[in-house]
Amino acid sequence: MRNRLIQICILSFFLGIASERTFAKQKPTDKNTYRVQAGDSWWGIAKKLGTTPKELAAINGRTEKEGLYQNELLRTGGNTTASKSEAQKTAPKSKPNSPLPGYEKIAKPYSELTYDPHKGVRYSRENSGWVRAALPGKVVHIDYMDGYENYIILEHENGWYSVYGNLERVQVTEGQTLVAKERLGTLIKDKGLYFQVNHNKSAINPSLFLQQGS
Incomplete structure (x- = not known):
């Protein structure tokens, strides 16, 4: 089951641009x-x-x-006790950390807009030179992809995964166990970090993910 979830996370990342438009058309x-x-x-x-x-x-x-667009899909978040209880069960035990050591503006936000879907966020590149783990976890995949350069996928507790792209140099190895804020690598010059978060099979707004935990 764990390997299957890792494969889904990788597939979600690899098929991001091509598949988002297909998924967006589904009801x-x-x-x-x-x-x-x-x-x-x-x-x-x-x-x-x-x-x-x-x-x-x-x-x-x-x-x-911000304006709304016809046929845009919005999350309502649910308003039942069950949904709140489930959120508490799956939330990380500790509050996630920013994947960057300093504040950076978001150049391209997470989006489910049908005309411009984006499964993660891309930060601007003004001050940060290196990237760190948002939570304790294990390095489950390291690879290269055109448009995202070198990237790393970490597995965290409760079915959470995080993806870090646009890396010039990777400083960890597959199978390595990391603590929160441990350095993953350095960013490519003039390129901001691509940061994606999945909970099991679903891509989650990274901005909301960073607000979770206790």
Whole structure:
């Protein structure tokens, strides 16, 4: 089962650009999503769902000042006790750390927009020269891919995986066990870190992942 999840995580990463457009065309089956209709607004959707525009936008890694697009798929986050309980069970035991040692702006955010899906975030490259593990974990895959250069996949507790791309030099080996904030490698000059997070089979907004834990 573990090997299968690793393969899914790798497949999710490798097929990111090609498959996202295919997946985006599929109708959502998750009751915790909402498909934007013509004339919808953050305020109107939030009112239907019993939440606030600010909270709804935050769940989707956005702000209520950003525009909505027809047929866009939004996460609603769910509002049942069961969903909150499940989130508590699967959340990391410790709060994840930023994959970069210093603050960097996000150049391209996580997105489920049908016209421009993006399964991770890409940070700008202003100050950071090296990358670190967001949580304790094990190095399960190291490889190279055009567009993402050298990348590393770490496996964490409770079914979490994290991906680090655009590395010039890798300083860890497959099978190595790491502590939080341990150095993984250095970034390519003038390229920002690509950071993706999966929980089992699903890609998760990295910004939300970094807010989890206790």
